[in-house]
Amino acid sequence: MNRRQEYDDLLRELERPAALDAVERARKRLRRRRMWTRPALGFAAAAMTFVLLVNFCAPVAQACAEIPVLKELAQLVSFSSSLTDQLNHGGAQKIDQTQEENGASVYVDSLIVDQKRMTVFYRIDTDIAERAIVSYGFLDAEGYIDERFPAESYGWTDNERDVLNNQMRSATFDFGDSDVPEELYLQFNINLRWKDGRPLTREDDVHALDTFLNLGDFDARLTFHLRIEPQRIVQGYEKKFGQELTLDGQTYSIEQVNVYSSKAEIYMRGRTANTAWLQTLEFHLECEDGTILGQNVRDTLWEGGTWSKDRKYYCESPFYHMPSGKIKLVITGASWLDKDHQMAGVNLKTGEMDGMPDNYEFDSVREEDGAVVLRLRQRHSDLDECGVFAGGYGFTPDRMKATKDWRYWRWETWMEDGEDVGRMADCYFEPDQLDGDWVYFVLDENRYWRPDDPIVVELSMAE
Amino acid sequence: MKEQLFAQMAEELRPRLYRTALMYFGDPVRAVDVLDEALFRGLRGCRALRREEFFATWLTRILINECHRESRRMRRVQPVAELPEAAVEAFDMLPLKEAIRRLPVELKEVVILRYFAGYTVQETAEALQIPQGTAASRQRRALALLRLELGEEGEE
Numbered sequence: 001m002n003r004r005q006e007y008d009d010l011l012r013e014l015e016r017p018a019a020l021d022a023v024e025r026a027r028k029r030l031r032r033r034r035m036w037t038r039p040a041l042g043f044a045a046a047a048m049t050f051v052l053l054v055n056f057c058a059p060v061a062q063a064c065a066e067i068p069v070l071k072e073l074a075q076l077v078s079f080s081s082s083l084t085d086q087l088n089h090g091g092a093q094k095i096d097q098t099q100e101e102n103g104a105s106v107y108v109d110s111l112i113v114d115q116k117r118m119t120v121f122y123r124i125d126t127d128i129a130e131r132a133i134v135s136y137g138f139l140d141a142e143g144y145i146d147e148r149f150p151a152e153s154y155g156w157t158d159n160e161r162d163v164l165n166n167q168m169r170s171a172t173f174d175f176g177d178s179d180v181p182e183e184l185y186l187q188f189n190i191n192l193r194w195k196d197g198r199p200l201t202r203e204d205d206v207h208a209l210d211t212f213l214n215l216g217d218f219d220a221r222l223t224f225h226l227r228i229e230p231q232r233i234v235q236g237y238e239k240k241f242g243q244e245l246t247l248d249g250q251t252y253s254i255e256q257v258n259v260y261s262s263k264a265e266i267y268m269r270g271r272t273a274n275t276a277w278l279q280t281l282e283f284h285l286e287c288e289d290g291t292i293l294g295q296n297v298r299d300t301l302w303e304g305g306t307w308s309k310d311r312k313y314y315c316e317s318p319f320y321h322m323p324s325g326k327i328k329l330v331i332t333g334a335s336w337l338d339k340d341h342q343m344a345g346v347n348l349k350t351g352e353m354d355g356m357p358d359n360y361e362f363d364s365v366r367e368e369d370g371a372v373v374l375r376l377r378q379r380h381s382d383l384d385e386c387g388v389f390a391g392g393y394g395f396t397p398d399r400m401k402a403t404k405d406w407r408y409w410r411w412e413t414w415m416e417d418g419e420d421v422g423r424m425a426d427c428y429f430e431p432d433q434l435d436g437d438w439v440y441f442v443l444d445e446n447r448y449w450r451p452d453d454p455i456v457v458e459l460s461m462a463e
Numbered sequence: 464m465k466e467q468l469f470a471q472m473a474e475e476l477r478p479r480l481y482r483t484a485l486m487y488f489g490d491p492v493r494a495v496d497v498l499d500e501a502l503f504r505g506l507r508g509c510r511a512l513r514r515e516e517f518f519a520t521w522l523t524r525i526l527i528n529e530c531h532r533e534s535r536r537m538r539r540v541q542p543v544a545e546l547p548e549a550a551v552e553a554f555d556m557l558p559l560k561e562a563i564r565r566l567p568v569e570l571k572e573v574v575i576l577r578y579f580a581g582y583t584v585q586e587t588a589e590a591l592q593i594p595q596g597t598a599a600s601r602q603r604r605a606l607a608l609l610r611l612e613l614g615e616e617g618e619e
Contacts, residue, residue: 003612
């Protein structure tokens with residue numbers, strides 16, 4: 001075979017449809033990052049608790065004395081009861097380091113840390129821009145990427161989008177399988193921006209946009225050597241349970257619970273014989289002292305693929321609220337994907353629907369620019385937050401194939417009598433993508449379940 | 464750019480992005496992983512994109528960066544040696560797909576974007592942030608090493 005033949009073969013090989021639901025996966029991932037927890041009770045309780053603590057609790061008052069900017073810190077940690085607890089019990093370690101480059105200086109004020117998570121409080125001081133976009137990295141002492149913590153080994157979240165320069169901000173780093181080390185070189189990669197997001201120096205330059213995503217040049221790149229006081233790296237509890245429970249007729253076991261001072265993690269595993277996969281789980285923790293803890297605004301809410309029997313759910317930490325190690329897991333709802341319901345179909349000719357979630361209705365089929373456009377109506381429901389579609393195409397685990405492809409879909413708000421009652425989804429299909437009158441969708445979840453009474457599981461983290 | 468528009472435009476660009484990642488790694492699973500990450504980063508940053516006409520090169524640039532990141536990670540666990548440009552005979556011995564993977568990275572990116580993702584020289588240069596002349600020169604060097612005769616814009 002000559003090179004030209006090889007090239008033609010390769011092109012043919014590449015024409016095969018693949019990664020068909022990649023865009024939707026990205027949207028779901030972003031949605032989950034942003035999603036506020038539905039049981040907001042924990043958050044409200046946390047915020048209220050903190051306000052009370054700041055005003056009436058001696059240790060917090062003491063922490064205020066240690067950290068002059070505590071008022072700013074208080075605002076920054078108020079979104080998290082875990083951070084509030086950490087501040088209350090251990091305070092924040094003062095760092096007090098400043099570095100400057102190209103008219104922007106970074107002042108690292110302090111940090112709060114435990115075995116798995118580090119939150120850094122810092123400020124960008126500059127008079128030449130209103131905002132800054134910051135990304136982070138861990139370096140070794142020689143300035144190379146720290147082999148212990150390559151980019152894929154940790155995650156971070158911050159509140160940068162809302163913060164003007166010269167105001168305190170925070171960034172939280174999760175160390176995944178590793179523990180927080182006692183010594184770190186944390187790099188700040190900074191791009192200065194005007195209020196509307198426009199970069200400071202490279203207006204309307206496409207390449208400047210890359211800088212937002214840590215791709216190109218930075219206005220300032222500053223590295224701080226952080227030595228963490230060892231006593232602040234508080235160890236958590238990690239305990240295996242294997243405790244089974246029945247949720248809506250499905251058997252799941254609580255495999256392991258990890259409680260760190262900064263967060264709690266609950267590992268769930270479903271039986272192979274289950275007829276549905278658990279997707280979202282709505283729950284809170286009740287502590288011995290009466291504190292109720294929910295999921296955190298900024299945390300990932302859960303991990304695990306659509307068709308995986310394993311799940312990891314995150315929530316606020318009961319670390320300082322379980323003197324004898326006891327907590328109650330209170331489950332109040334869940335969304336499911338039935339294993340025999342991985343797909344749903346719509347007949348383009350008759351509007352008949354097969355297996356679509358209850359809140360979906362057929363609206364119409366039309367032609368637009370040579371495409372066949374199916375319009376569905378999705379009434380608001382408990383399934384709203386998570387998105388019903390895992391993807392419109394591809395194979396499900398049982399090798400059932402959904403409709404080959406669609407060009408894209410588009411959402412619009414569905415208004416009735418001036419009221420937002422749901423969404424209109426337009427799905428665009430190329431005529432040659434259609435095979436018969438039916439189109440099929442791969443589902444992410446198809447029903448929501450709320451128990452008559454919350455399911456309460458008592459867990460003891462004590463040895 | 465709003466997220467909804469991003470989703471529409473990204474969906475149209477997706478096959479080219481996937482082909483780019485697949486040619487970069489030769490591994491469909493890795494290609495999907497890298498594509499997922501690039502789309503996520505793109506989605507997170509799309510509000511900063513003010514001019515839609517730059518969308519394709521902007522998102523491709525993000526993807527290429529993800530490819531770099533993944534390559535760095537792979538090098539630590541599973542080194543794949545690039546061949547130097549002088550190793551003309553070695554390139555000749557390899558199947559085309561493997562030969563492309565072993566090209567020096569700056570040549571590999573140009574040849575993938577030009578001849579597998581279907582970008583013009585100008586678009587390739589924009590996506591890689593290099594001058595157009597440099598992209599053309601790398602394209603010539605890569606094709607010579609691969610002993611592949613293709614026209615200026617991908618057709619004979």
